[in-house]
Amino acid sequence: MTKETTLWNRLSAEQDKDAAYRLALGFGCQYLQTLPDRPVFPAAEALAALAAFDEALPERSLPARTVLSQLHELGSPATTAQGGGRYFGFVNGGALPAAMAARLLADFWDQNAALEVMSPIAAKLEAVCEGWLVDLFALPAGSAAGLVSGTSTATLCALLAGRNTLLRRNGWDVNERGIFGAPRLRVVMSDAAHVTVRKALAVIGIGAEQLIIVPADEQGRFDPGQLPALDERTLLILQAGNVNSGAFDPFAPLCEAARSAGAWVHIDGAFGLWARACQSTAHLTAGIEAADSWSVDAHKTLNSLYDCGIMLCRDRGALVSALQASDAYIQFGDGRDGMLYTLEMSRRARSVELWAALKSLGRAGIDELIAQLCQRARQFATELREHNFRILNDVTFNQVLVACESPEQTESALAQIQASGECWCGGSQWQGKPVIRISVCSWATTADDISRSAATFVAARDHARASLA
Numbered sequence: 516m517t518k519e520t521t522l523w524n525r526l527s528a529e530q531d532k533d534a535a536y537r538l539a540l541g542f543g544c545q546y547l548q549t550l551p552d553r554p555v556f557p558a559a560e561a562l563a564a565l566a567a568f569d570e571a572l573p574e575r576s577l578p579a580r581t582v583l584s585q586l587h588e589l590g591s592p593a594t595t596a597q598g599g600g601r602y603f604g605f606v607n608g609g610a611l612p613a614a615m616a617a618r619l620l621a622d623f624w625d626q627n628a629a630l631e632v633m634s635p636i637a638a639k640l641e642a643v644c645e646g647w648l649v650d651l652f653a654l655p656a657g658s659a660a661g662l663v664s665g666t667s668t669a670t671l672c673a674l675l676a677g678r679n680t681l682l683r684r685n686g687w688d689v690n691e692r693g694i695f696g697a698p699r700l701r702v703v704m705s706d707a708a709h710v711t712v713r714k715a716l717a718v719i720g721i722g723a724e725q726l727i728i729v730p731a732d733e734q735g736r737f738d739p740g741q742l743p744a745l746d747e748r749t750l751l752i753l754q755a756g757n758v759n760s761g762a763f764d765p766f767a768p769l770c771e772a773a774r775s776a777g778a779w780v781h782i783d784g785a786f787g788l789w790a791r792a793c794q795s796t797a798h799l800t801a802g803i804e805a806a807d808s809w810s811v812d813a814h815k816t817l818n819s820l821y822d823c824g825i826m827l828c829r830d831r832g833a834l835v836s837a838l839q840a841s842d843a844y845i846q847f848g849d850g851r852d853g854m855l856y857t858l859e860m861s862r863r864a865r866s867v868e869l870w871a872a873l874k875s876l877g878r879a880g881i882d883e884l885i886a887q888l889c890q891r892a893r894q895f896a897t898e899l900r901e902h903n904f905r906i907l908n909d910v911t912f913n914q915v916l917v918a919c920e921s922p923e924q925t926e927s928a929l930a931q932i933q934a935s936g937e938c939w940c941g942g943s944q945w946q947g948k949p950v951i952r953i954s955v956c957s958w959a960t961t962a963d964d965i966s967r968s969a970a971t972f973v974a975a976r977d978h979a980r981a982s983l984a
């Protein structure tokens with residue numbers, strides 16, 4: 516009689532032997548060891564090899580190790596070396612070893628962090644992280660934190676809480692009456708607000724006609740001189756860290772004006788709120804404690820892993836009331852039920868690696884990490900200036916905006932840099948002209964990485980000069 520190989524037999528044999536997990540760990544460690552020498556953006560051959568994934572869904576089951584080997588052989592070469600020292604694209608942070616290791620362990624646990632009863636450990640760590648973050652950012656005691664996928668969602672949740680609170684104060688309960696026919700709210704923000712803010716506003720039912728867009732100053736900051744009269748039907752949206760220049764809005768006078776008018780202030784601090792956790796940059800965030808809500812990413816400046824956004828709200832009740840959900844089968848606990856603070860119900864336990872990131876660095880390590888990112892950004896700017904590049908922003912945080920002699924030269928040099936495999940930067944527009952946009956956001960970036968990348972810039976610019984001559 517042949518032994519029946521049911522799905523259960525096959526899968527439990529794989530699980531018993533740990534083989535697939537050890538293989539994954541081996542591949543992962545090998546990947547990290549080779550990270551410094553990998554092309555920062557995948558080579559053309561690696562991208563072409565991705566065509567192997569264009570296959571029909573297999574009819575029969577395959578062993579985990581077969582699946583994993585394909586991922587390692589074809590997938591690893593098609594990654595961007597984001598965790599290495601010379602990736603400066605977007606604002607993509609690196610990954611702290613303790614956070615990575617904790618995430619691995621949490622993946623073995625595979626917890627659902629919706630309710631305390633589903634995962635006491637996830638709930639405990641979420642509560643602990645909330646307290647630590649409120650302390651680290653020196654926000655009003657008792658502020659609530661929700662762990663979400665990123666700042667996009669954090670901003671969405673915070674603006675929902677703000678919208679519903681303003682409407683309630685104006686005699687309209689959204690949970691009872693819905694949004695249609697509600698008193699009109701308006702939103703004041705600068706033209707430098709992040710694209711995800713506009714997306715969140717559209718989702719919560721606020722259209723272009725309700726926006727008052729104020730022109731930002733030459734650094735991309737909200738100009739207080741342009742602030743319109745605010746009232747108790749206004750959401751004011753400010754920014755800690757302009758996505759191009761890294762500039763911070765002047766929070767103190769703006770928050771002050773909003774508070775006395777009864778407006779709701781939200782601060783998009785996706786990467787910049789962390790400035791508050793570092794002695795040398797905390798002054799950039801002076802006054803933000805007077806806002807009502809804040810959004811920030813743990814996966815950017817803190818170098819925790821993707822995906823971990825954090826929404827913070829002064830009024831816990833406002834947040835919970837905006838994101839309420841209950842049903843007979845939902846068993847709330849005495850501790851923390853994470854789903855009350857987010858859009859989702861089922862969620863992975865983000866609190867585990869966030870806690871590990873914060874605990875492993877400690878207050879001093881967080882300070883050092885942020886100071887180091889800023890120092891490397893200034894080094895990059897200095898080395899490029901020495902080679903006659905134009906630096907277009909005040910480098911107050913981790914962002915550097917670079918231009919060559921002409922827009923064509925800037926664009927051509929950027930294309931060279933992106934194809935070099937030596938380092939990677941994105942492009943953007945600044946005051947209507949193309950720029951190369953540098954974001955220093957990994958703990959792994961060394962002074963040598965900066966010098967090597969600056970040399971890549973020089974070679975790319977010289978090549979662009981020659982080809983455009």
Ligand SMILES: *Cc1c(COP(=O)(O)O)cnc(C)c1O
Nearest residue numbers: 606665666667709711758785812
């Ligand atoms: C990255 C970023 C966002 C969006 O955050 P996600 O985590 O990608 O959703 C919003 N605002 C600013 C300023 C950002 O840098």
